[in-house]
Amino acid sequence: MSILKQIFKKGILTESPPASTVDKWRDNIRLVHESIFNAFGRAAAIRHVDAGSCNGCELEINALHNPYYNIEGIGIRFVASPRHADLLLVTGPVSRNMVVALKRTFENIPDPKWVIAIGDCGCSGGIFGESYATCGPVSSIIPVDVAIPGCPPNPFAILQGIFTAVQLPKT
16 A cells, blocks of 8 residues: 555656657558558558567567557557568578578568568678678578668668668569
8 A cells, every 4th residue: 555655646747758759650540551452452451571670670560569659559460471472581690590581481472572682681681791600681691672771670770671672662
């Protein structure tokens, strides 16, 4: 009971978050939803492949599912099979053990498809570069349409990259 009294006595101690680009983006959610529907005629389906990352980017991708970003509410969902996917998200430098799996995943995604490399490791090889264990960036194995740098990029940057890919012409 004493803890509750203390909470009521002190009040809310956190400050309100600053207005950011995320708030501006939230105002345009209807337009984003429409652009996804116009591109696919339904929800966009994403297949994610971890090609050898440290899981920092995966944590940020998982944050997209929380109520703040609500990625499924705007028409983007993750799928388990590449045959159901429209976009391929790849994180990490491509380890030599993942080359064949990444190529097979890419080949099994039906056309048109977009590839998004996430994080410094996916874009340029990051601190791992090209070594005995890695082949370097994703673009050295499969063609990349959008690169999202950062170590790791925040969820908003990942969303911006997905929207950029959706607005690219279909190939």
